[in-house]
Amino acid sequence: MSDMITIAFYLFAGLSIISGIFMIFTKNILYAAFALMFCFLSLAGIYVLLGADFVAITQLLVYVGGVLVLLIFGVMLTVRVEGKSLQTGSHLKWGGALIGILWIGILVQLILQVDWTAVMTDQPIEASVNSIGKLLLSKYVIVFELAGLLLLIGLVGAAYIAGAKIRTK
Amino acid sequence: MIPFAHILILSAVLFAIGLALVVVRKNAIIVLMGIELMLNAGNLNLVAFNQKNPELLEGHLFALVVMMIAAIEAAVALAIILKVYKLFQSVNLDEINEMKG
Numbered sequence: 001m002s003d004m005i006t007i008a009f010y011l012f013a014g015l016s017i018i019s020g021i022f023m024i025f026t027k028n029i030l031y032a033a034f035a036l037m038f039c040f041l042s043l044a045g046i047y048v049l050l051g052a053d054f055v056a057i058t059q060l061l062v063y064v065g066g067v068l069v070l071l072i073f074g075v076m077l078t079v080r081v082e083g084k085s086l087q088t089g090s091h092l093k094w095g096g097a098l099i100g101i102l103w104i105g106i107l108v109q110l111i112l113q114v115d116w117t118a119v120m121t122d123q124p125i126e127a128s129v130n131s132i133g134k135l136l137l138s139k140y141v142i143v144f145e146l147a148g149l150l151l152l153i154g155l156v157g158a159a160y161i162a163g164a165k166i167r168t169k
Numbered sequence: 170m171i172p173f174a175h176i177l178i179l180s181a182v183l184f185a186i187g188l189a190l191v192v193v194r195k196n197a198i199i200v201l202m203g204i205e206l207m208l209n210a211g212n213l214n215l216v217a218f219n220q221k222n223p224e225l226l227e228g229h230l231f232a233l234v235v236m237m238i239a240a241i242e243a244a245v246a247l248a249i250i251l252k253v254y255k256l257f258q259s260v261n262l263d264e265i266n267e268m269k270g
Contacts, residue, residue, distance in 0.1 A: 002170060005170075005171065006170070006171055009171045009175075009176075013175070013179045016179070016183060017179070017182055017183070017186070020182075020183060020186035020187075020206065021186065023186070023190060023199075023202065023206075024186060024189055024190060024193065024194075029196060029198060029199060032199055032202060033202070036202050036205070036206070039183075039206065039209070040209065043183075043209055043212075043213060046176075046213065047213075047216055049171065050171075050176070050216050050217060050219075050220070051219075051220070051223070052216045052219065052228075052229050052232070054229065054233075055212075055216055055229050055232050055233060055236075058236055059212075059236065062236050062237075062239075062240050063205070063209070063236070063239075066240060067205060067239065067240055067243045070243055070244060070247055071198060071201065071202060071205075071243065071247070073247070074198050074201075074247045074250060074251070075198055077251060077254070078197075078250060078251065078254045078260045088194065088195055088196040088199065088261075089195050090193045090194055091193070091195055091263065092192055092193055093193060095192060095193075096189045096192040096193035097189065099185075099188060099189065099192055100185040100186065100188055100189035100192075101185075103181070103184070103185045103188060104181055104182055104185045107177075107178075107181035107184075107185075108178055108181060111174050111177045111181065112174060114174075116172075116173035116174055116177075117173075118221075119173055119218065119220060119221050120170060120173050120220060128226055128229060131224075131226055132229060132230065132233075135226060135230060136230070140230055143230070143234060147234065147237050150237070150238075150241060151237065151240075151241060154241035154244055154245055155244070157245055157248070158244040158245045158247070158248040159248075161245070161248040161249060161251075161252055162247075162248035162251045162252060
């Protein structure tokens with residue numbers, strides 16, 4: 001069982017990294033969007049393996065179902081119809097590669113210096129939805145209400161910015 | 170068990186990929202995708218560190234709040250990109266170089 005979890009983790013990790021690297025190198029914006037979808041799906045799988053079932057479901061609902069569809073809508077609305085519409089280029093290639101590799105190097109070196117055995121607990125994974133619901137309506141109720149308010153403000157702001165202005169005289 | 174350092178390394182690699190996308194790509198929407206990828210890498214760290222105190226669920230709740238902020242950010246950023254496209258007829262970040270367009 002534990003071996004299966006570890007194998008599945010490496011499978012999902014490899015899938016997410018491969019689709020991320022594909023996103024960097026592909027020229028087509030829609031291919032990048034679908035690679036991002038695979039990345040989000042494999043991250044949802046990793047959340048399940050880490051015992052975060054509600055976070056995984058929310059990842060599927062919000063990212064794969066919401067944000068990605070929004071991004072594809074954005075792609076469809078902002079490309080020119082004629083010609084090589086969905087292609088896009090890159091600039092600062094060497095700068096990007098340098099920054100990415102430096103960042104990975106620094107972080108991996110820092111991570112490998114620390115002994116992480118104190119963090120891992122071998123407690124059995126249990127469902128978290130019940131506890132999250134109770135916590136959201138008791139201890140974190142202000143965060144919950146502020147989240148709703150922020151969503152409303154974001155919705156109104158996005159509709160105001162993108163919508164057509166109606167001039168009334 | 171999954172080695173904890175490997176989760177953190179996966180998160181670091183995903184963050185670096187998002188950073189490279191933000192730096193390298195020209196299209197504003199792909200830059201937005203890179204930002205989403207970086208937020209997801211941070212979420213993975215939060216969920217992983219939740220295993221220190223699994224009964225408090227602080228990491229899960231923080232990850233949920235981050236997801237909500239990311240959803241709002243994507244909506245507002247796409248609205249801004251649509252407005253920019255209306256003004257400049259392009260979402261290429263190199264061509265958007267005028268103020269009060």
